[in-house]
Amino acid sequence: MTEVRIHGRGGQGVVTAADLMAYAAFMDGHHAQAFPSFGSERTGAPVVSYCRISDTEIRTREPVLEPDVVVVQDPTLLPIMDVFSGLRPDGYALVNSSKSADELGFQNLVDKYPQGHILTIPASDLAKEHLGRPLPNAVLLGGIAALTGLVKLSSVSKAICHKFSGTVGEGNVAAAAAAYELLTEMKQEARRA
Numbered sequence: 001m002t003e004v005r006i007h008g009r010g011g012q013g014v015v016t017a018a019d020l021m022a023y024a025a026f027m028d029g030h031h032a033q034a035f036p037s038f039g040s041e042r043t044g045a046p047v048v049s050y051c052r053i054s055d056t057e058i059r060t061r062e063p064v065l066e067p068d069v070v071v072v073q074d075p076t077l078l079p080i081m082d083v084f085s086g087l088r089p090d091g092y093a094l095v096n097s098s099k100s101a102d103e104l105g106f107q108n109l110v111d112k113y114p115q116g117h118i119l120t121i122p123a124s125d126l127a128k129e130h131l132g133r134p135l136p137n138a139v140l141l142g143g144i145a146a147l148t149g150l151v152k153l154s155s156v157s158k159a160i161c162h163k164f165s166g167t168v169g170e171g172n173v174a175a176a177a178a179a180y181e182l183l184t185e186m187k188q189e190a191r192r193a
Helices: 016-029 106-114 123-131 138-146 153-163 166-192
Strands: 002-009 031-037 046-054 069-072 092-094 119-123
Touching: 002 016, 016 031, 016 046, 016 138, 016 153, 031 123, 031 138, 092 138, 119 138, 119 166, 123 138, 123 166, 138 153, 153 166
Parallel strands: 002 069, 069 092, 092 119
Antiparallel strands: 002 046, 031 046
């Protein structure tokens, strides 16, 4: 089973991101589960959502404490909570930021993991470019597809189109594809380094 934990703030589509990932995994033929962890927080409050993907039925319903993948939709969470807690030694993390890990203060974490497992990507910038709004959730899913191979980009695109129609769906698909391309290039550069 692969477990994913997504951190963000209310209004950024954190819950939607987990739902889209689970739907994409289902489209790929896997069992999947997505659920949020929040109370009555308002827009801007920290939110966590979880996704599990397996080739067999998923019976557990607990929060994800030892994720294989961590997604951080809002880098302002980094100084106020340990978003990387429990990340497995061979895990992956993708942080939405145009800044480097060193600038954000977690280069020591990057150094402990295999090269190319902990990365930043300007997801909000890509979302603005393709959607006109800085909503990073679909962008980061495209990035996760490239970074981990957990789900196919085509399945992410289908999940997005299932959830969003018209220009919103098209913009999110384009943004996810742009992130996929960017992360694919970043992985290739990391291998050459």
